[in-house]
Amino acid sequence: MRLRRSLIGVVLALGLAACARPVPSGAPETGAEAASTSRAWLPDGPPQARVLALHGFNDYSVAFTWFGTYAAQHGVAVHAYDQPGFGARPDAGLWLGEDALVEAVRRETARLRAEDPHTPLYLLGESMGGAVAMLAMASSDPPDVDGVILSAPAVWGDAELGVVSRMLLRLAAFVVPGLTLTGEGIEVTPSDNIEALRLLWYDPLVIKATRIDAIAGLVDVMEDALTAAPGVPGPLLALSGARDDLVPPQADRTMRTLLTADPCTGVVYPEGYHMLLRDRQRQIVWDDILSWIHGAVPPSGLASACGGGTTTASAAAKPPA
Numbered sequence: 001m002r003l004r005r006s007l008i009g010v011v012l013a014l015g016l017a018a019c020a021r022p023v024p025s026g027a028p029e030t031g032a033e034a035a036s037t038s039r040a041w042l043p044d045g046p047p048q049a050r051v052l053a054l055h056g057f058n059d060y061s062v063a064f065t066w067f068g069t070y071a072a073q074h075g076v077a078v079h080a081y082d083q084p085g086f087g088a089r090p091d092a093g094l095w096l097g098e099d100a101l102v103e104a105v106r107r108e109t110a111r112l113r114a115e116d117p118h119t120p121l122y123l124l125g126e127s128m129g130g131a132v133a134m135l136a137m138a139s140s141d142p143p144d145v146d147g148v149i150l151s152a153p154a155v156w157g158d159a160e161l162g163v164v165s166r167m168l169l170r171l172a173a174f175v176v177p178g179l180t181l182t183g184e185g186i187e188v189t190p191s192d193n194i195e196a197l198r199l200l201w202y203d204p205l206v207i208k209a210t211r212i213d214a215i216a217g218l219v220d221v222m223e224d225a226l227t228a229a230p231g232v233p234g235p236l237l238a239l240s241g242a243r244d245d246l247v248p249p250q251a252d253r254t255m256r257t258l259l260t261a262d263p264c265t266g267v268v269y270p271e272g273y274h275m276l277l278r279d280r281q282r283q284i285v286w287d288d289i290l291s292w293i294h295g296a297v298p299p300s301g302l303a304s305a306c307g308g309g310t311t312t313a314s315a316a317a318k319p320p321a
């Protein structure tokens with residue numbers, strides 16, 4: 001029990017609590033698409049740009065349904081897949097490692113480039129997906145994309161995780177790797193959108209009980225992504241919410257300080273929570289992303305230069321070719 005309590009601080013950062021928050025009764029419709037491991041939301045005509053979206057921890061590709069539908073209506077195609085160890089994949093629930101996550105990004109971006117080499121392609125990562133995007137882009141073999149979008153990236157360092165918690169977590173992952181935690185009873189607010197939380201709660205493909213070794217693996221990804229931050233190239237758009245209580249504000253500020261991407265645009269939403277793309281104010285975030293993709297100033301009026309870049313928000317992204 002002492003070990004379990006010591007790990008609670010780490011669990012808070014992992015998105016497990018998104019499924020532990022009390023939600024209204026009544027299961028929503030989940031839809032027949034739940035069996036797929038990849039999905040795409042496409043405009044009626046040729047897309048002006050494409051976005052490859054990486055979901056967060058314990059989530060899966062269906063997380064981008066609302067954003068994908070909206071983006072497609074505005075001429076931008078959104079593609080998403082279940083990352084290794086998540087969603088409808090046969091290995092769901094297992095931690096396959098950081099290399100497998102990064103290699104999947106390379107494979108999917110290469111596939112999209114081969115299918116449509118002339119349309120601008122952007123990489124979008126949410127929470128853990130943001131950390132994976134950073135690792136992929138800072139690697140020796142980065143994916144061929146025209147820009148990166150980070151939505152509340154799960155990037156923590158030693159100052160936030162704590163040495164004792166990390167040691168206990170690694171010990172538990174070695175001794176009892178199959179032990180699961182649920183985050184039950186943890187009071188956090190991942191989003192102000194009750195409908196989004198209900199969908200998470202009732203969706204059978206959202207992992208509710210997580211293995212200790214998967215949690216330890218995610219901690220490694222978060223730490224490695226922070227180390228990789230200076231190597232993430234621009235154009236870069238970094239989004240965060242001032243009300244995010246899963247990624248501590250100090251962790252977010254540390255990550256932004258380390259960024260050297262140029263151009264780099266940062267946006268902090270005063271009313272934003274961790275699930276920015278699904279919060280009640282989500283359309284503000286969506287419009288900022290789509291405007292940035294097209295090289296325009298994010299219409300929220302909240303954008304500013306970030307990291308080591310010297311370019312202002314109005315030149316945040318390369319315009320479509």
